[in-house]
Amino acid sequence: MKLVVQIPCLNEEETLPSVLESIPTEIPGIDEIVVLIVDDGCSDRTVEVAREHGVTEFVHHVRNQGLGRSFHDGVVRALELGADIVVNTDGDNQYPQDRITDLVQPIIHRQADIVIADRQVDLVEHFSGLKKVLQKAGSTVVNRAAGTKLPDAASGFRAYSRESLMLLNTITRFSYCMETIIQAGNKNMRIASIPVLTNPKTRESRLFKSMPEHIAKSGAAIVRSFMMYKPYVIFAWLTAIFGVLGVIPFARYGVLWLRDTEGGHLQSLLLGALLLIMAFMSLMLGVISDLIRTNRILIEDTLEHTKKMRFGKSGTELLLDQTSEPDFDWPRHHTRSV
Template sequence: MKLVVQIPCLNEEETLPLVLESIPREIPGIDEIVVLVIDDGCSDRTVEIARQHGVTEFVHHARNQGLGRSFHDGVVRALELGADIVVNTDGDNQYPQDQITNLVQPIVHGKADIVIADRQVHLVEHFSWAKKKLQKLGSRVVNRAAGTELPDAASGFRAYSRESLMVLNTITRFSYCMETIIQAGNKRLRIESIPVTTNAKTRESRLFKSTPEHVVKSGAAIVRSSLMYKPYAVFAWLTAIFGLLGLIPFVRYFVLWLGDREGGHVQSLLLGSLLLIIAFMSLMLGVISDLIRTNRILIEINLEHTKKARFGKSGTEMMRDQTSVPQFDAPMAAAKASGTARP
């Protein structure tokens, strides 16, 4: 099997050597290991240092494109290289690359399509109390949307099988972490998690400037992905909520009307009508969104076939083809061995 370890980088000249030196050179079940560096608009010596450490495969961005796009472009290049498994780690050395061996084993043995490293957030010393709680809450929300039970949904230290990457499609430029889990969960891919211990903090995160920004962007990614795969559930809830709220003013109006209270109480009718109109619009949006979801599924099936046609065979399949003898040549080979072949 062929493993590609991809490393998205943005000015990581100081920490990249630590990452490259800690990547295993031999892994049970893996025949070839390739390191792929994604240069996301680096302005320092990151690329030069990577070459000095023997890296030969790169993806270059003229300017910073974001983590989501870097992951996408790295995966495309890894598939072009014939990767059977793609491991994503970070250039800041926050993840323990020596655990890549354990990370890929469930995929090597056919027990998982995706393996996510659990950073054991409660043990990370440089995480504040608030960040630990938000990480836990975020994982709970993602698990609810994806139908999974992952302890650390925000972890970017992951291994993907070739088959899983054929059906996953990232859209957001912020971060692929939440989006790919929700997609994988709704596409019934097998996801496992293994505990790891992170390395010491080397720098501040460049993915977001503040915790509120991280919460807003992550929340937006979760909502967007949820709407893509379960729009009917979202709009059904909105329809039910506004429908019930719309009935309350009507009930109030009829109670007052039956009691012969003075006043027309038209405001109750207006408010109730407005809320019921919103409920009806939510219902219609749900129907339209579900039709769009059906169309998206058909497009994704077509995209999967396109990927398989574009990227061809994996490293394992190519090795198998090279070592196997075609069936139509087998009788001739046997005849030559016995000396009975005709000239």
Template sequence: MKLVIQVPCLNEEQTLPLVLESMPTSISGIDTIDIVVIDDGSTDRTVEVARAHGVTHIVRHTGTMGLARSFRDGIEYALSLGADIVVNTDGDNQYPQARIGDLVTPIVEGRADIVIGDRQTHTIAHFSPFKKVMQRFGSWVVNRAAGTALPDAASGFRAYSRAALYRLNIVTQFSYCMETIIQAGNKRIAITSVPIETNPKTRESRLFKNEFEHMTKSAQAILRSYIMFRPWTLFATLAAVFGILGIIPFVRFLVLQILGTAGNHLQSLILGSALIVAALLSLALGVLSDLLKTNRILQEDALERLKEQRHGPLPPHR
């Protein structure tokens, strides 16, 4: 089996040597290990450092395109190299490259198609209590949306089988972490995790400016992915809520009219009508979104066949 380890980088000339020097040179069940560095528009000597450490596979962006695009381009390049397994780590050396063997073992043994390194966020010293709570809450939300039971959904230290990569399609512009889990869960791709310990912090995150931005963008990615896979559930629930809330003012209006209470109580009629209209619109959006979901499934099936034609068919047991 061929393993490709991809390292997304943005101005990582200081930490990249630590990452590359700690890469495993042999792993049980793996015949070949290649390293790919994805340079996301670095303005320092990241590329020169990579080449000085023997990296021959480099994907370069002329400008900063973001982590999700770097991941997607790295995956495409790794598949073109004939990768059976792709591991994603990070250029800031936050992840323990020495544990890559443990990360790929469930895939080599055929027990999973995606393996996530559980950072055990409650033990990370530089995480504030608030961040630890939000990490657990975020993982809970993702697990609810994906139907999974992963302790650390935000971890970027991951291994993917070629079968999984053929079925995953990244569309977000922020971070692929949440989206891939929700896709994997809804597509019934086998996913598991292994506990790891992170390395000491080397710099602040460049993915977001503060925790509020991180939470906002992550919530948007989760909601968008959930709508893609369960649109009818979401919009039917909204329709039911609006419908029930809309009936209450109507009942109030009828009761007051029957009792002959002073006033025409037109405000109840207007509010009830607005809520019922919102319920009908939600129902219509649910039907339309569900039809679009069917179309998306057909397109993804065609895209999977295209990937097989471009990068080679999957093994028979997949």
């Protein structure tokens, strides 16, 4: 069984040595470990440092493409290399690489499709009180959209089975973290979580420049991902809200008319008509979006078959037997089973 550890990097020459030196060289159940560096437009000696530490596999971006694109391209290369499991970590040494051994065990023992490290945000010293609250709120929103109960949905320290990567299709270029969870949850994959303690902070985040920007981009990614799979939920609520609000002015007009109140009160009719038109438009948009969702499912089926034809390895797919009983225990917060 082959494990590929992919590390997206943007000018990480100072911290990358610590990351590479702490990646396990032997893991029970793993026959081969390959380190893959995703050079996301580095302008320093990141690539040279990686080569000095024995790394031979690279994905190069001429310009910075963002974390989402780096994850996508790294996964494609990992599958080309024949990876059975892909672990994604960071080049800033935020995560304890020695825990990769624990991270992959649920997949090796066929108990999970995806394993996400829980950073236990309350214990992260460099997180402000506001950031801890926002992290928890973000995880709550993602869990509602995905039907999961993950304590740390924003964690980028993850392990994916080969089969799960055949089913996931990332669109967002800002960050893949939220999107892949929502996709996996709506595709009934099993997601596990294990607690880890992060390393001390080495630098400021380069993913966003300010907290409002992070909230806006993360929120947009969550809404976009949710609408891909359950657009009818949003438009059904809009239809109901506008419909109820549209009936109220008509009811007001009827009451005033029965009382013979002076004045035509046409404004009530106009407002009610406008709201009911908006309700009808929301209903039509819901029907159209649901048809688009159906078309997306068919396209994803085609993409899945295309990936398996391109990357498939007979006898090594980790398609989990979801009817089997677990035969291994690991420290975890949650496992999503179907």
